[in-house]
Amino acid sequence: MSSINDTEVSFDDFDEIINPRPEETDFDRVVEASISRRGFLGGALAFGSFAMLNSTFLSTSAKTAEDRFAFEAITANSNDAVTVPTGYKADVLIRWGDPLWSDVPEFDDATRGTAASQARAFGDNTDGMEVFSHEGKTLLIVNNEYTNRKIIWGNREGGKAANDDDIAKGMNAHGISVVELENKDGSWHPVKDSPYNRRITPESEMELTGPAAGHALLKTAIDETGTRSLGTWNNCGNGQTPWGTYLTCEENFNGYFSSSDENIEISPELKRYGIGKKDWGYGWAKIDDRFDISKAPNEPNRAGYIVEIDPRDPNSTPKKRTALGRFKHENAECVVNKDGHIVVYMGDDERGEFMYRFVSKGIYAPGAETDSLLNEGTLSVAKFNEDGTGEWLELTPETTGMASEAEIVVYARMAGSKVGATTMDRPEWIAANPTADEVYCALTNNKNRGIKTNAGGDETPVGGPNPREANKYGQIVRWQPKDGDHTAKDFDWDLFVIAGNPNIHQDDRAGSKNVNADNMFNSPDGLKFDTNGLLWIQTDGNYSNAKDFEGQGNNQMLAGDPVTGEIRRFLVGPKECEVTGATWSPDRRTMFVGIQHPGERGDSHWPNGGDSVPRSAIIAVTREDGGIIG
Numbered sequence: 001m002s003s004i005n006d007t008e009v010s011f012d013d014f015d016e017i018i019n020p021r022p023e024e025t026d027f028d029r030v031v032e033a034s035i036s037r038r039g040f041l042g043g044a045l046a047f048g049s050f051a052m053l054n055s056t057f058l059s060t061s062a063k064t065a066e067d068r069f070a071f072e073a074i075t076a077n078s079n080d081a082v083t084v085p086t087g088y089k090a091d092v093l094i095r096w097g098d099p100l101w102s103d104v105p106e107f108d109d110a111t112r113g114t115a116a117s118q119a120r121a122f123g124d125n126t127d128g129m130e131v132f133s134h135e136g137k138t139l140l141i142v143n144n145e146y147t148n149r150k151i152i153w154g155n156r157e158g159g160k161a162a163n164d165d166d167i168a169k170g171m172n173a174h175g176i177s178v179v180e181l182e183n184k185d186g187s188w189h190p191v192k193d194s195p196y197n198r199r200i201t202p203e204s205e206m207e208l209t210g211p212a213a214g215h216a217l218l219k220t221a222i223d224e225t226g227t228r229s230l231g232t233w234n235n236c237g238n239g240q241t242p243w244g245t246y247l248t249c250e251e252n253f254n255g256y257f258s259s260s261d262e263n264i265e266i267s268p269e270l271k272r273y274g275i276g277k278k279d280w281g282y283g284w285a286k287i288d289d290r291f292d293i294s295k296a297p298n299e300p301n302r303a304g305y306i307v308e309i310d311p312r313d314p315n316s317t318p319k320k321r322t323a324l325g326r327f328k329h330e331n332a333e334c335v336v337n338k339d340g341h342i343v344v345y346m347g348d349d350e351r352g353e354f355m356y357r358f359v360s361k362g363i364y365a366p367g368a369e370t371d372s373l374l375n376e377g378t379l380s381v382a383k384f385n386e387d388g389t390g391e392w393l394e395l396t397p398e399t400t401g402m403a404s405e406a407e408i409v410v411y412a413r414m415a416g417s418k419v420g421a422t423t424m425d426r427p428e429w430i431a432a433n434p435t436a437d438e439v440y441c442a443l444t445n446n447k448n449r450g451i452k453t454n455a456g457g458d459e460t461p462v463g464g465p466n467p468r469e470a471n472k473y474g475q476i477v478r479w480q481p482k483d484g485d486h487t488a489k490d491f492d493w494d495l496f497v498i499a500g501n502p503n504i505h506q507d508d509r510a511g512s513k514n515v516n517a518d519n520m521f522n523s524p525d526g527l528k529f530d531t532n533g534l535l536w537i538q539t540d541g542n543y544s545n546a547k548d549f550e551g552q553g554n555n556q557m558l559a560g561d562p563v564t565g566e567i568r569r570f571l572v573g574p575k576e577c578e579v580t581g582a583t584w585s586p587d588r589r590t591m592f593v594g595i596q597h598p599g600e601r602g603d604s605h606w607p608n609g610g611d612s613v614p615r616s617a618i619i620a621v622t623r624e625d626g627g628i629i630g
């Protein structure tokens with residue numbers, strides 16, 4: 001989810017309009033913040049964060065860099081094109097609106113399609129994705145997070161829906177796309193009419209599973225059982241399970257609900273999740289009462305989950321896994337612990353919200369039953385201490401004082417507040433290093449750090465893994481579970497990188513010492529490890545290339561070396577995009593990368609050029625020598 005355009009507010013700012021938060025001006029808070037900040041910058045050597053990071057990384061980066069990176073860094077730019085290093089190329093694989101079946105018309109720049117064509121074409125705003133191999137086939141499954149109203153309705157007066165079909169077209173641009181890929185003449189192409197091709201939209205039937213399934217909070221007039229819901233939307237990052245299913249993550253689900261009753265009272269629970277009387281501008285309640293909270297008050301409780309999808313069975317019913325909690329899910333990083341427990345790490349992407357961990361009750365065994373693994377287990381939230389240690393706090397009726405596990409998962413944010421979780425700088429993607437017992441989370445930015453509470457009124461003091469007030473640039477935190485056990489209560493943490501602009505600033509806004517004029521960036525978001533243990537970092541930040549962000553250019557993708565701390569820029573996206581979602585072909589010779597919302601403010605014609613409508617698309621990045629890429 002990206003930044004504000006001329007007439008639309010971002011999801012993050014929308015939430016604060018719905019639920020305004022007071023500025024924190026009390027004297028104690030200000031003093032506390034300044035002490036914390038001094039502690040971080042001056043005394044953190046003993047605690048393994050800022051200073052330790054700098055000294056460790058500086059000592060080794062020059063020596064080992066050549067062995068770890070297979071490319072020369074590229075410079076920042078503001079071009080309306082994808083830029084990759086010498087020796088690499090980037091081809092467009094599939095764009096918003098490309099038909100998945102041959103009876104669907106090609107995308108029409110003049111009309112931008114219809115509800116019917118969009119339901120059978122590739123969705124908009126590509127995000128998390130994964131490639132699966134199945135019976136000799138290669139299947140790509142992709143989140144289509146949302147749609148930019150000014151683009152999808154750009155043929156209409158004022159960029160607004162002109163009729164119900166326009167609203168339904170917008171709805172159908174959301175969800176999931178599954179498409180078979182084939183390799184012809186050395187490059188990948190979508191296979192139209194493949195029996196595996198599928199669109200899952202906000203209208204597709206889902207099963208509600210886990211502790212909240214069947215609970216009164218999930219029952220509605222059209223589903224009195226509380227076990228069947230319709231659709232998934234605002235699907236951001238993803239995960240995959242070791243048993244070969246895809247996890248899609250419902251993020252800003254709140255922005256689609258509105259109320260036809262102006263006098264409706266907005267409960268604290270609705271406020272905490274950013275639900276109010278007005279939606280984000282999509283108008284779904286005009287065509288479907290499910291999105292009118294005065295008519296369907298429990299419908300918002302049926303969104304905000306991790307959803308498990310089997311891409312190999314186009315007739316399978318996606319399952320919402322309520323045990324993993326309800327919040328604004330970024331992604332779901334799944335780890336098989338050494339004792340067989342499934343551990344899922346998850347971030348809640350909102351200013352001052354929390355990081356979560358789910359540990360399955362059962363043990364994973366290849367070939368054995370897996371359906372219960374994501375239904376039964378323990379949800380915890382992260383608490384970071386200033387001294388470089390941290391712990392996972394379990395969310396149970398005993399620890400939270402809440403009535404039941406069902407209530408805890410539905411109102412996970414409130415449960416996290418009750419146990420004193422650390423308020424974070426917008427946790428985005430989490431990635432576990434396949435070559436070490438450590439996990440990374442992108443904390444993208446947080447203009448409210450040290451200034452405003454989170455939506456639940458929890459303080460957001462400066463310090464620990466959130467070291468800068470009004471954090472503009474973001475950072476990446478990493479932690480090592482105690483004894484390499486991902487189910488352990490305790491962990492140690494440090495910061496892998498603190499983004500900044502060393503050209504402009506000499507204070508903590510310059511960033512950590514592995515940030516320099518040649519590799520600087522802002523707002524880390526997507527994170528994925530490759531099989532070699534390199535961390536790929538994608539950005540969704542300020543692309544103005546001016547003021548605090550001068551010299552940083554368009555949003556981009558970089559690679560980081562967890563051992564040395566070195567970071568190199570690999571790819572720069574076109575104008576006004578974010579770079580989001582990454583996965584590899586089975587032979588690891590192609591890296592698929594998502595380019596989301598090029599031209600969100602109206603200044604891009606990528607990928608087709610000329611006067612064309614800008615279209616979110618997935619690109620296939622390959623080496624010109626055909627070599628392995630990650």
Ligand code: FEO
Nearest residue numbers: 001236251330349
């Ligand atoms: Fe959809 Fe937090 O990014």
Ligand code: CA
Nearest residue numbers: 001444525540
């Ligand atoms: Ca983001």
Ligand code: CA
Nearest residue numbers: 001428525526
């Ligand atoms: Ca994101």
